[in-house]
Amino acid sequence: MTRRTVVDIATQVAAGSLSASTVLEENLAAITAREHEIHAFNLVTADRARERAAEIDADVKAGKKVGRLAGVTISLKDNMCTRGVETTCSSKILAGWKPPYDATVVRRLADEGAVFVGKTNLDEFAMGSSTENSAFGPTRNPLDTSRVPGGSSGGSAAAVAAGFSAASFGSDTGGSIRQPAALCGLVGVKPTYGMVSRQGLIAFGSSLDQIGPFTTTVADAALLMEVIAGHDPLDSTSLPQPAPQLTSVLANGVKGLRIGRVADMPEGSSPDVLARLDAAFEALRAAGATVVDVKLPSMSFGLTAYYLVAPAEASSNLARFDGVRYGLRVDAKDLNAMYGATRAAGFGDEVKRRIMLGTYALSAGYYDAYYGKALKVRRLIADDFAKAYAQCDAILTPTSPTVAFKFGDKTSNPLAMYLCDVFTIPTNLAGHAAMSVPFGTGEAGLPVGVQVLAPALGEATMFRVAAELERAS
């Protein structure tokens, strides 16, 4: 199978040495060959993609200026609004809904010449770590189909790992880009909160959600970040600044950077994952970085705080799915009965569980004991990171405590599933930047991801470290 990078496609298509249609047909052929066993997509938009690729090829032929992503094939997690194209969040409650607008990220990608291949599967409303919670069935890991691709952006990760598109986009509320990237051997980025517009991303946890790319190389992720990041007046939490310059820093190396090793890291990682983490520290040291011990004493409480904060925000955000404006309606004699029946029929088990937990944590009499306390823990985590970043420029941890696990391994125990995100969640609570970079293999020859953490707006440093790890792997 031909593996083309985003950078190669964009360069060659713009230069006229490769056609966008050729790239797309390669991806569509891979989809025909393997999608039936992978189930990366809720919807493949082959006809639209062919039209778009032909337009780009015509523009190149006519000598018109094309965008920075001309002919780059991209898959979108099915919680990003695409005008006139079904957007479901892998939930029965939105099945069939066609949004009346494009998400800002989608528009920016399209403006630069991206070709959208389809909408990818996810845990319903992005709630899960294995894509087993999709109402439309699970996605399988292309590297070993008896294992999960991770989640919640499992379809997006699988689409790139299987060669269905050159890159894809997911959303990360507690690790939903980084963990599947790690489990599928890809680069996955969770930008600083507010760096990438959330407009048109169907909200899960509004103070935590960020959109980011899945790619096969660090340079591809850097280019895609430059296209999607930067202020958006349509998102009131968008930071008032331009996109960071990332493609230009990748060759800078890590000489002189201080890399933090978390001395009091939560336990439970498997030995193969820890061995790769040690190797990553060694590689950075060999490249001229210094490794310093830092402490994040509240890190292990991140999971606990997150599993109240995120459901609380979700219970509020998901109140809009009430059978009135979009998606499913179950008819009933009055409005209240219609709400209750529609939501009961439309939401799956995990979504119901989180709505219930969130509603409880926000309800009168329990707010201070649960939600209020969780927000205080969130403050402690942010303070711990601030202290750590006074001593270092970036921190390395595992992305996931284990390599990709088997289907059904964790579905019976919600807490066991939640533990998948112990290393990724604290970043979302603090609003910082983080990414996962593939760094060798562990058990059963499956990929291991190393997570690079950086402070808010620390993307340039983070990408320098990621590029160095890529060179060393």
Next chain:
Amino acid sequence: MPEPISRDTVAKVARLARLDLTEAEVDRMTTQLAGMLEHFCDVDALDLSNVQPLNQPIPLTNVLRDDVEQPSLDRDEVLGSAPAAQDGRFRVPPIIGFEE
């Protein structure tokens, strides 16, 4: 630490959340929520007495745009994807009058 969550509370929360849960779901949810809330008591190990809550990670407040008319979404397109619409509006079942 608060009392363990009761079945009655779970049923009440389901009403607040507008979720018609089956009896079996209420039973299952009571056990699962109790487990998660018990796990949350881990944070009682922390001294939170002088800690300010952190609601959101960036310090932006009151982001407002100029009060100038701008085009909105196309009404027919929006209503076209609604479960029921009539006369340019969303159509819903009766709001009052059917209480039992």
